[in-house]
Amino acid sequence: DAKTTxxxxxxxxxxxxxxxxxxxxxxxGNEYVYWYRxxxxxxxxxxxxxxxxxxxxxxxxxxxxxxxxxxxxILPHATLRDTAVYYCxxxxxxxxxxxxGTGTRLQVTL
Amino acid sequence: xAVVSQHPSWVIxxxxxxxxxxxxxxxxxxxxxxxxxxFPKQSLMLMATSNEGSKATYEQGVEKDKFLINHASLTxxxxxxxxxxxxxxxxxxxxxxxxxxxxxxxxxxLTVT
Numbered sequence: 546d547a548k549t550t551x552x553x554x555x556x557x558x559x560x561x562x563x564x565x566x567x568x569x570x571x572x573x574g575n576e577y578v579y580w581y582r583x584x585x586x587x588x589x590x591x592x593x594x595x596x597x598x599x600x601x602x603x604x605x606x607x608x609x610x611x612x613x614x615x616x617x618x619i620l621p622h623a624t625l626r627d628t629a630v631y632y633c634x635x636x637x638x639x640x641x642x643x644x645x646g647t648g649t650r651l652q653v654t655l
Numbered sequence: 656x657a658v659v660s661q662h663p664s665w666v667i668x669x670x671x672x673x674x675x676x677x678x679x680x681x682x683x684x685x686x687x688x689x690x691x692x693x694f695p696k697q698s699l700m701l702m703a704t705s706n707e708g709s710k711a712t713y714e715q716g717v718e719k720d721k722f723l724i725n726h727a728s729l730t731x732x733x734x735x736x737x738x739x740x741x742x743x744x745x746x747x748x749x750x751x752x753x754x755x756x757x758x759x760x761x762x763x764x765l766t767v768t
Binding site: 579581583586587588589590591594632642643644645646647648 | 659661689691698699700701704746748750756757758759760761762764
């Protein structure tokens with residue numbers, strides 16, 4: 546699986562948009578970009594995924610650059626409950642292993 | 656979305672005993688499940704891939720005789736930590752996939768005293 550790099554930590558004020566970047570310059574053509582988050586002492590929670598088009602769901606938006614070497618997860622209106630570690634992962638499908646990097650620790654503050 | 660459960664959610668055992676952790680896919684069938692371990696303030700580390708009807712595949716450095724994995728049905732995989740020691744204390748998480756999504760269990764916190 547392609548390696549990803551993310552900032553170690555970020556802060557965001559409640560109500561503002563949180564933009565979490567991820568670099569995946571060695572991504573292969575059949576690999577998707579996935580985002581998960583892990584709230585303290587819980588299992589990771591799926592957020593969103595995409596191949597090359599931008600995606601949006603009820604939780605977030607995913608912006609993937611045209612060359613697919615980087616992406617940004619956008620939480621449009623961050624709340625305190627969005628405080629978590631966010632993992633950007635690239636992998637090719639169900640039977641493929643997910644390799645977790647260190648992720649970005651997002652702290653949402655009042 | 657699909658649901659993956661784990662049991663127990665936490666367990667305390669004495670050094671030298673064995674502990675079994677169950678991972679179930681509740682509303683879908685999973686031929687492949689994954690087991691992860693997470694130490695405090697660290698990321699998830701893949702331990703092994705559990706394959707229904709065949710032997711598990713272990714990551715480098717993971718002792719297959721210590722961490723026994725059984726994937727006896729399409730909805731259940733079990734991880735048994737044999738002869739547990741305090742250094743095995745960790746947060747154990749399983750995941751199962753459906754199509755292009757991986758769903759994670761809530762995790763099992765193991766404390767070995």
